[in-house]
Amino acid sequence: MDPVAAARWHHAAPAPSPWLHEEVARRMEGRLQWIRQPPASWCHWDPVRGGLQAHALLRQRYPDALCHVYETTPAHQATAQEALTPPWWSAARWKGGATQFGPPPEGAVQMLWANMALHMHSQPQELLAQWHRTLGVDGYLMFSCLGPDTLRELRTLYAALGWPSPSHQYTDMHDWGDMLVHTGFAEPVMDMERITLTFASPQRLLQELRELGRNLHPQRFAALRGRGWHGQLLEQITQRLAVPSEDGQLALTFEIIYGHAFKPAPRVRVASESAVSLQDMRAMLRGSTPS
Template sequence: MSHQLPPTIDPVAARRWHEAAPAQAPWLHEEVASRMQQRLEWIVKPPEHWCHWEPVRGGMQAHDLLRERYPQAECTVYEPVAARQLLAQEKLGSRWWQMARWKGAGVQVAQPADASMDMLWANMLLHTAGDPQTLIEQWHKLLKIDGYVMFSCLGPDTVRQLHRLYADLGLGPAGHSFTDMHDWGDMLVHSGFSEPVMDMEHITLTFATPQRLLQELRELGRNLHPARFAGLRGRQWLARLEAAMAEKWRDKQADGQLSLTFEIVYGHAYKPQPKVKLEANSSVSLQDMRAMLHQSRNTGLR
């Protein structure tokens, strides 16, 4: 399995999957979101405005948990795909008759404005991005000074059993390479974030049959490797794969269940105060100047 960073992802395939992915969150996404929101205990100051980035796939149940945690915070939901945007508006958007809307703690489905968010939450998304560096930079622009991003994604050890089986059968890559958590930290710093905190864990799921295992994988994503098989696989190929899973799966459990390992990477980082380079002629954007003046007032500096 290659450990190269994206763009080992086929960007065209990644875009197609992003547009065509089902308008529902897989079980694993909801489970990871539940674990990630527990990490908010580390955050001392609650957000006044936060952005839920693509919650339909990231976890609608998780959205409810976050709203319970921050009931007074206004939320902007971002969903770029039309079908999922409509579902988010229907399920999450505040109605005019709801009390939260009039208290300023409602939910709007919209494009967030630059430098408007205290927190950006993105669950189980980055590992399918064809250009993750650009996406992280976009998140950075949306956050206020001292705002932070919270995200999760799949790591390199994900579905290692399937990669071994594909290699044994000579079937080519089973999927694209996933980025290591240390490399995600480097991308965050390169995008302007500071104090990145990264950690990971392994979650192992078991399945009674190869058919159920493959169904779960189809809900989670697609093979986005540029060197994946270019044509369509037939029924005979699928039958051969399922038979090989049942007979040769190296991590088969004692009770006959098939196990599949997922490495989950969690990360958060802050948007720091902009630094001004001292040169003969220095320039500062109006937005950065306002941010620095606001920070000075808050810290008592003059």
């Protein structure tokens, strides 16, 4: 994807959490029932776009855990603080379930929650490495993102008309698993599902897409489109995306990828000389057993 366009979108994205983001977060939160050990502290990464309503679900699940809210978009920091600061009379403000804003210290959390952020980042492996550093040993990552089948109907439409792709390419879940292992995570579990959204009009469909993101493809159309092209787009969407079984509603597919992985205890590479950070040494000592 175009890194300049990705950075521009990251700083200019609208503050409300899109409906699809909230729905995906709700489904991902349901998967936490399989986690036996609740985290003593966790980090909600970019909650304004990832799901402010979902934050309440996570708070209900882990009421006594310390929550680090880290909003990486400067324009959204005030929104996050206003929406997620517990009221002064709330017991969570004074007890173990407090909320802290800003980046957590390295190795400080047992769970990092990142919903629908990875597919819009131009350097995803750097972001995975940052998440890995934030987690403590045996901590786990929960994330979701869009997969390559997303907008397949719109991609087919654009290709048939000879237009450049309507969006950048999305990464396959198996490649995400490989990147997790390469970053240092262990036991990655990847899953996916397809969600079909229907719309009453092409205008409403395009509005939804504008709220979800932007086309970050490096070879996207570089100039402004005219009214004639826009009218043709609306006409083609109406003709090609209508589903008779849905009373003529317009359908779009979104492939949702869910990822889960642990941060294992660090290992020292065998060499004539080896350097180990103080943090890694402490982690290895905590995990060692007496002989």
